[in-house]
Amino acid sequence: MxxxxxxxxxxxxxxxxxKIGNIxxxxxxxxxxxxxxxxxxxxxxxxNKFYYDYLRLYIAYKNxxxxxxxxxxxxxxxxxxxxxxxxxxxxNTNTILTNIIYSKxxxxxxxxxxxETIRNNKKDDIDIxxxxxxxxxxxxxxxxxxxxxxxxxxxxxYDYFYPIDYEKNGKQxxxxxxxxxxxxxxxxxxxxxxxxxxxxxxxxxAKYLSTMFDVARFNLARKKYNKQLKHGIGIDDxxxxxxxxxxxxxxxxxxxxxxxxxxxxxxxxxxVTSATKELFTNLLPLEELYSANDIDRLAxxxxxxxxxxxIFSAFNNGWDMLARKIKEYDKNIKxxxxxxxxxxxxxxxxxxxxxxxxxxLQKEGIVDVFATCKESMLNFYTYQGYNTAFIKxxxxxxxxxxNKILAEKESNKNTSEKxxxxxxxxxxxxxxxxxxQLTAASLIENSEICSIPLNFDAEVFxxxxxxxxxxxxxxxxxxxxxxxxxxxxxxxxVTFSECAPMLPIESMEVGTLCITGDNHHYFKDTPLEEYLxxxxxxxxIAISDKVKYALENKDKIFELYNAWKxxxxxxxxxxxxxxxxx
Amino acid sequence: MSRHFKKIKNIILxxxxxxKEIKRIKEDIEKNKKANVLAIYNPECIGxxxxxxxxxxxxxxxxxxxSKRAITEIAECIVKSNVxxxxxxxxxxxxxxxxxxxxxxxxxxxxxxxxxxxxxxxxQRNETYFLYNILELLDRKxxxxxxxxxxxMAEFYKQKGYNxxxxxxxxxxxxxxxxxxxxKEKGKINIGLYSAxxxxxxxxxxxxxxxxxxxxxxxxxxxxxxxxxxxxxxMNINIKDESLGYLxxxxxxxxxxxxxxxxxVTFTECSPVTPLExxxxxxxxxxxxxxxYFRDSKLEEYLxxxxxxxxxxxxQKIKIALENxxxxxxxxxxxxxxxxxxxxxxxxxxxES
Numbered sequence: 001m002x003x004x005x006x007x008x009x010x011x012x013x014x015x016x017x018x019k020i021g022n023i024x025x026x027x028x029x030x031x032x033x034x035x036x037x038x039x040x041x042x043x044x045x046x047x048n049k050f051y052y053d054y055l056r057l058y059i060a061y062k063n064x065x066x067x068x069x070x071x072x073x074x075x076x077x078x079x080x081x082x083x084x085x086x087x088x089x090x091x092n093t094n095t096i097l098t099n100i101i102y103s104k105x106x107x108x109x110x111x112x113x114x115x116e117t118i119r120n121n122k123k124d125d126i127d128i129x130x131x132x133x134x135x136x137x138x139x140x141x142x143x144x145x146x147x148x149x150x151x152x153x154x155x156x157x158y159d160y161f162y163p164i165d166y167e168k169n170g171k172q173x174x175x176x177x178x179x180x181x182x183x184x185x186x187x188x189x190x191x192x193x194x195x196x197x198x199x200x201x202x203x204x205x206a207k208y209l210s211t212m213f214d215v216a217r218f219n220l221a222r223k224k225y226n227k228q229l230k231h232g233i234g235i236d237d238x239x240x241x242x243x244x245x246x247x248x249x250x251x252x253x254x255x256x257x258x259x260x261x262x263x264x265x266x267x268x269x270x271x272v273t274s275a276t277k278e279l280f281t282n283l284l285p286l287e288e289l290y291s292a293n294d295i296d297r298l299a300x301x302x303x304x305x306x307x308x309x310x311i312f313s314a315f316n317n318g319w320d321m322l323a324r325k326i327k328e329y330d331k332n333i334k335x336x337x338x339x340x341x342x343x344x345x346x347x348x349x350x351x352x353x354x355x356x357x358x359x360x361l362q363k364e365g366i367v368d369v370f371a372t373c374k375e376s377m378l379n380f381y382t383y384q385g386y387n388t389a390f391i392k393x394x395x396x397x398x399x400x401x402x403n404k405i406l407a408e409k410e411s412n413k414n415t416s417e418k419x420x421x422x423x424x425x426x427x428x429x430x431x432x433x434x435x436x437q438l439t440a441a442s443l444i445e446n447s448e449i450c451s452i453p454l455n456f457d458a459e460v461f462x463x464x465x466x467x468x469x470x471x472x473x474x475x476x477x478x479x480x481x482x483x484x485x486x487x488x489x490x491x492x493x494v495t496f497s498e499c500a501p502m503l504p505i506e507s508m509e510v511g512t513l514c515i516t517g518d519n520h521h522y523f524k525d526t527p528l529e530e531y532l533x534x535x536x537x538x539x540x541i542a543i544s545d546k547v548k549y550a551l552e553n554k555d556k557i558f559e560l561y562n563a564w565k566x567x568x569x570x571x572x573x574x575x576x577x578x579x580x581x582x
Numbered sequence: 583m584s585r586h587f588k589k590i591k592n593i594i595l596x597x598x599x600x601x602k603e604i605k606r607i608k609e610d611i612e613k614n615k616k617a618n619v620l621a622i623y624n625p626e627c628i629g630x631x632x633x634x635x636x637x638x639x640x641x642x643x644x645x646x647x648x649s650k651r652a653i654t655e656i657a658e659c660i661v662k663s664n665v666x667x668x669x670x671x672x673x674x675x676x677x678x679x680x681x682x683x684x685x686x687x688x689x690x691x692x693x694x695x696x697x698x699x700x701x702x703x704x705x706q707r708n709e710t711y712f713l714y715n716i717l718e719l720l721d722r723k724x725x726x727x728x729x730x731x732x733x734x735m736a737e738f739y740k741q742k743g744y745n746x747x748x749x750x751x752x753x754x755x756x757x758x759x760x761x762x763x764x765x766k767e768k769g770k771i772n773i774g775l776y777s778a779x780x781x782x783x784x785x786x787x788x789x790x791x792x793x794x795x796x797x798x799x800x801x802x803x804x805x806x807x808x809x810x811x812x813x814x815x816x817m818n819i820n821i822k823d824e825s826l827g828y829l830x831x832x833x834x835x836x837x838x839x840x841x842x843x844x845x846x847v848t849f850t851e852c853s854p855v856t857p858l859e860x861x862x863x864x865x866x867x868x869x870x871x872x873x874x875y876f877r878d879s880k881l882e883e884y885l886x887x888x889x890x891x892x893x894x895x896x897x898q899k900i901k902i903a904l905e906n907x908x909x910x911x912x913x914x915x916x917x918x919x920x921x922x923x924x925x926x927x928x929x930x931x932x933x934e935s
Binding site: 147149175200201202203204205207208209211212342343344346347352356359376377379380383384428429430431433434435436439442443457460461464465466496497498518519535536537538539540541542 | 586710717
């Protein structure tokens, strides 16, 4: 016989609760509640933010059984849950609620600890999740809604008791949903629809219908976005023209410097921008161009500045028109493209669209050279009849910056027992191979992952495989990123497809090992390849073995790297010179 | 009528309970009474269906289950049929509840799952959702063990403390359609590229790029998407039949057999069946290095591309395979004998788990 204690609930809830077989329902009315409140008066003041948590827990402690505070609906049998000694539930990814508590017996020791922590708490900035975590020596904020079992308590994921998405963060009903807790907040249209679908058709059907709806919505949004991108619908004309004004001023600077060439790049494409900065001078930041007037102003200015070559680093909408205009004004000005993509990216609409744009320009004789930073693309473009070149990306940090990073690295040496593994730009983009890298890191004993930006899906996965992960939620400036990279014992960049990634070289330059996939030309046919390059990016064991191997051979690797880098930089410089001479 | 529309109609009109289909499932379960292992597969997942049928004698097709009533009835039927184990080939909507219902009714029936994905595929949230479901069932002791079709995944979850096994795919008898169209173009290098399309893991455009560098090549490609057509047009690649639509497995095999070489250089795999099908038909097949086949053998050197996004390497491997076709097929036949023995051992270990 299970004792159920119900507070602040309506008649419907009492009727619902009666569905649970073999129970004894105790509705705690105002008078009875007053008795409990009298008992806890000496422990906690009514102003304390944990007052109601304390009251519910106290009732569970005194009586044992199931305590429900608020209105609920029972969806399926709770029998399996009653086997637990004590349970609570997440109501969100990293917070729990005490509105539904079950304790098999009276005087549960874990509840006693939680009550004690509340009584002794002096801090304002903590919540009930912290209180339970502190009491039971677990970190419930790090388990990210993964059902926690251990230390004599079970904390169920939010779909068990609190599936309604009041927080609008994507919470779903599931096959696990046993109780639906109704807060007093009003429900929005989407939340109401989710609830009704679940109640009417059950979890699998509701999941199916909502997936279908999301797929349709996503496809429509993607089509709309691609259309907008192609035709410049909804763009900020003023912002783009302002950028053109700034470019014109920059061109004046280059005129006074008597610059022979300028290289145009989109400053918001961070990877392309940093690769361009490392190799070239005379950078000209520019976004997409939709205005004929802006294009004309730019082309005329280039003519006026006596620029001999215009290079486009990657390619953007409207840049084709600029290339045409330049050639129209002066066919002796060389127009070149430095392409940073690979044919793995043909499936990405904008990438393919701009790739075709640039290649067609060469077919038309507007573009003189189409260069690539992916070595294996060189033969392909040559075979296709394009005038092509291979430019070798590199990284050479300014000495002052490097000194600063290395000094910081020295003073912040990882003294903890944990091995720090860095993962950067890891997200749900397939190319980034996030899950294989997370799993590999989790096979390294006593390690923690530092990830920037910290991806939520990565956190959830790590909680499932008990792997510590931390990081910064949003992107950070390059300098800060380099600082973070430097602090780790090893960084991972085992992606599926690359051209000539900057990150591995940046990592090695700041003195941290970096493991990569075999999709670039670095270290080819050298011993470094064996130490740092994973051949099977899809194999978690191969990645983790490589991490261990690299850590064991750190000194040797850096000795080899320093020699390789000296040679490599010479060839990189030469590749740029040859490209400019073409 | 599209299958999605049918499903939505069934959910709305019949609350997901398809009377005819449930009757069919129950009859199929009845036919497999007292089986040691009853394998359940989703008929919509063709690859998984084929490999399950090849490995397990007793099997039943069950799609997604949307109604509680259907779950209860199927669970009851399975329990009554006195099977010792139920092996779910992957997982679909409603199967988690079905596993729970079976275990609730008879805790002695062993519940097992196989997983046919890779960690790389977890970027699709549905994949993550389903993998987490299986792990949860294992944690709750509802599922007794799990088999991964990808070797490194099996090893990973074993190291993480799960009762995890490796269950590689193999092929039994291949049925090739007779009297199919003759697609072989004389005097040309006939190359097959199947299950391609625009999905990232299929790596279609690096493979097409490699083909574009083979003199006198023609490609039989499926599916022929708009992007594939546009790319082929831009890069002067000859596609045999731009209007080629859906083909039955037998028909596909008949086309595959007529090529000089087939390509399956994808980014992520578990235990892909296409390379085995191709080689069984006597045609070399180039693959990526994301499976366990041919490891540390001469065949690996001939057929396995190390860097899947390297056009040159794929191109070189095509040329090598064309030059060494006979030796490759000879080596394959010998390798396959040993491989099948290995698969039997893996299957036995999983069944006994």
